Amino acid sequence: MARPTTLRPAERARRAAGGGQRSAPGVILVPALIALAFLLIPLGGLIIRAPWTHAWEILTRDDALDALRLSLWTTTLATGISIVLGVPLAWLLARTDLPGLRWVRALVTLPLVLPPVVGGVALLLAFGRNGLLGRYLDQWFGITLPFTPAAVIMAQTFVAMPFLIITVEGALRSADAGYEEAAATLGAGRLTVFRRVTLPLLAPSLIAGAVLCWARALGEFGATITFAGSFPGRTQTMPISVYYALESDPDAAILLSLVMLLVSVLVLVGLRDRWLRVGASS
C-alpha cells in the first residue's frame, strides 16, 4: 500500500521544474555532516579561542612581526624564482619531445607527494656544509647555505615550484597553437612568439600558478625546519613560529594561525573563478 507524504509547495515547484528528488537519505546525510563538522569545527575553534581583545598588541610584537616579515619576503622571492625557472621548464615539458621527458615530468611532480621533511633532508645532503654541492660552495666561495634565509627560500622553492610548473604546463598544453602559428607567419621568431603571444595568453594560468605556489611556500614547514632550522628573525617563518609559540605563548600561536587562515581564504577567493566554478557548473 502506497504511503503518502507531504510535499511542501517549494519542493513541489522544484520537482515540477525538473529538479527530480533531491533530498538525501540518512545513510548519506549523517557521515556527510560529520565530515563537514570535522573540517569546520577546528577552524571555528581558532576563531572562538582567539584572544581578540589584545590581538593587535600580540601581532605587532617583535617576534610575531619578525616571523611575518620573514615569511612574506622569502615566499615572495621563492615564488619569483619559481616563475623565472619554472615557466621555461613547463614550456620544455609541454612543447618539446626531448628523450626521457616523461621521467623528468614525474620527477618534477615528485615534491608534490614527497613528505616535506624528506625534501629538507635531501636539500641538506646536497647543499649542507658536507653536502654534494655544499662542500664546494663552502671550500671555494665560503658560502654556507643551511640555517640561513637563503635556505628558507630554497626549501620553499623546492616544495612550491612544482605547483607552478604543473599549472603552467597544463595551460601550455591546452593553449591554441594556432595563435603561435599565426605569429610565426607574421615574421615572429620563436622567442618573440613566446614573449608576445604565448606568455600573454598564458597570463591567467601563470597568475593562478604563482598564487598557488606562493600559498604553498607560505605554509611550508617540514623542509624549512630541517634545512634552515628555526632561528627567530632569520629562519623562523610563520608556521615554525606557530609551532614553537604553541608551548610558550598559545595566544600568539592562535593569532598567527588566524593570519594564515585569512591568507588561505583570500587565495581561495582569488582563484574561485578557476576552481569553484568548475564545481558549480557541472
Next chain:
Amino acid sequence: MNAGLDVQAVVRRGDFDLDIDVHAAPGEVLGVLGPNGSGKSTLLQAVAGLVPVAGGRIAVDGQVLDDAESGRFVEVAARPVGYVFQDYRLFPHLSVRDNVAFAPRARGAKRSLARQVAQSWLDRLGLGQFADRRPQDLSGGQAQRVALARALAGEPALLLLDEPLAALDARTRLEVQAELKRHLAEFAGPSLLVTHDPLEALVLADRLVVLEEGRAVQRGTPAEVARRPATAYVAALVGLNLYAGQAAGDHVELDGGGRFVVPDHGQVGSVLVALRPSAVVVGRHRLDEASVRNVWPARVRGLSLLADRVRLDVVGRPSALVDVTPAAVAELGIAVGQEVWLSAKALDLEVYPR
C-alpha cells in the same frame, strides 16, 4: 629566375599525401578548389612553412623556400608570406591596431612606426575607427578585414587565404567578397585562395586548380571549369549533369547506358558531356519535334525546391538532374515515381575530351 609562386611538391601528412604542381604569377589570384580533406589547406601550410615538403620544392620569385632534395628550408618567420587563416586567429590580448602592427614589429620596426603602418592599413581597409577595439568586439566581417590587414601589413610577396569567407554569414559574405576582390586586385604578388565554395572561387579567382584526394584534377579559368567540369565533384559544384562516354562523330555512347546525339565536330574516343539542368525539358508525353534530337523516357526519383525553381532527380538512360519552374511541376502533375519524357537539344550538350 621565375617570378611568382612555384610549387612542385609532395607533402605527407600521415596516410595522406598531396602531390601537386602549381604556379601563380604576380598579381594573379589562383583559386584552389576542392572538398574537405582534398589537401587544400595542406598546400597553404607547406607554402607558409608550417609543414615541410617530403619531395620537390617550393619557390617564390626564384627564392627557394623549401627543397626536399637539397634540404634547404626557410623557417616560417623568414618567409615573405601573408597568411589569412580561416578562423582569422587575431590575437585576443592585443588591440586591432597592435594585431596589425604585429608583423612590422616582429620584423624590427619601432613601436611607433609599426603603429603608423598599422593605422594606414586599417584606414585603407576602412577599419580606422576600430583600431582600439579588441578582436572579440568585432563583427565577423570586420574581423575578416582585420585579418587581411594584418597579413598585408607584413608587406608579403605572396598572400595565402584559407577559406577567407567561410566563417561569415551569407549576407556579410557577399559584401566582404566584393571588397576582398578589390584588395586582391590591388595586391602585386600572387595570391593563393583556398575554398570549397565554387561561387567564391568563380568570383575571386583568375585561375582555378581543383584538388581531389591530394591531386590536381582540373585546371583552367573559372569559366572553363564551370563550363567543362572534369570530374563528378566539379560538375556537382557548378551544378551540371556530367556524363562520360565514347564519341563517334555525331553521337556519344554513354558509359552508364544511353546515347546522346551531339553537334558533329568529328570527335572520337573518350569524352565528357556536360548538360545544364535547365536545358533539359520534361514532358508527360514524347516530344515530337525534329529540332530536338535527344528524347528519352525516365522516372522521377525526387524533387527539391531551390530558390526559384524545382530540381528533379530523374532516373533513366541516362539519369539527370532537371530544373523546372514550380508552375511546371503543378501543371504537369509531377510527383515521385512519375514516368516522364526528357528531351535535350544537341546544341546544349558540351562535349570535350576526357
